[in-house]
Amino acid sequence: MNLDAIDWSRVEHDLDAQGQAVLPGLLDEAVCLEVAAMYAQRERFRSRVVMDRHAFGRGEYQYFAYPLPEPLAALRPALYARLRPVANRWNRAMDIPVSYPERHEEFLERCHAAGQTRPTPLLLQYGAGDYNCLHQDLYGEHVFPLQVAVLLSAPGRDFTGGEFVMTEQRPRMQSRPMVVPLGQGDAVVMAVHHRPVQGTRGPYRVQLRHGVSEVRSGHRHTLGLIFHDAT
Numbered sequence: 001m002n003l004d005a006i007d008w009s010r011v012e013h014d015l016d017a018q019g020q021a022v023l024p025g026l027l028d029e030a031v032c033l034e035v036a037a038m039y040a041q042r043e044r045f046r047s048r049v050v051m052d053r054h055a056f057g058r059g060e061y062q063y064f065a066y067p068l069p070e071p072l073a074a075l076r077p078a079l080y081a082r083l084r085p086v087a088n089r090w091n092r093a094m095d096i097p098v099s100y101p102e103r104h105e106e107f108l109e110r111c112h113a114a115g116q117t118r119p120t121p122l123l124l125q126y127g128a129g130d131y132n133c134l135h136q137d138l139y140g141e142h143v144f145p146l147q148v149a150v151l152l153s154a155p156g157r158d159f160t161g162g163e164f165v166m167t168e169q170r171p172r173m174q175s176r177p178m179v180v181p182l183g184q185g186d187a188v189v190m191a192v193h194h195r196p197v198q199g200t201r202g203p204y205r206v207q208l209r210h211g212v213s214e215v216r217s218g219h220r221h222t223l224g225l226i227f228h229d230a231t
């Protein structure tokens, strides 16, 4: 994990232009394999979700329990600090009277005081035929408007299909699809649910959703980092 190697002005530009941006090579291959292997260590997690039981898609995921293991424990506050200026600027543009404190810990205290005490970082596991329906990761009143997903598996080698997709819904218009190309260790930063777009008569909001197309073969693991906690 080397956050200094990332071109954050390009990330900010891409987030403003399309609601998502790639962080290339966020985790190296050895770390990807180590994190993916945690899936089998049930004691690391607070709960497991089998997606087809809830009509969320097909496949499964587990939410980590506190304390988070490394590298997640360090990555979550470090990414928060880099993304906080965009989150604050987006809220100002959308007239949302919420600003995010300097430290992630302080934001978590706000979540916890409102009953959002459960950790949201998650590990997802897909096999052939699995997919993730378009969704928004909202877990209560307190929302940090950006989240990160790291692809832990190698496309072409570990799996085929399984593309990361997003849609952006503009008011009274049809949805715009986006496919985000990711290699092993690359991450996508994305809007959790909405973002401001500059219109001729001022800024307006667009709604975003993300999901994963069907995995055709092999296995695909993803690490999801959401900055608010859950009720």
Ligand SMILES: O=C(O)CCC(=O)C(=O)O
Residues within 6 Å of the ligand: 124, 132, 137, 148, 149, 164, 210, 211, 212, 221, 222, 223, 224, 225
């Ligand atoms: O598996 C993926 O790429 C999507 C993960 C996801 O939905 C998330 O991290 O919130």
Ligand SMILES: [Fe+2]
Residues within 6 Å of the ligand: 135, 136, 137, 210, 224
């Ligand atoms: Fe998600």
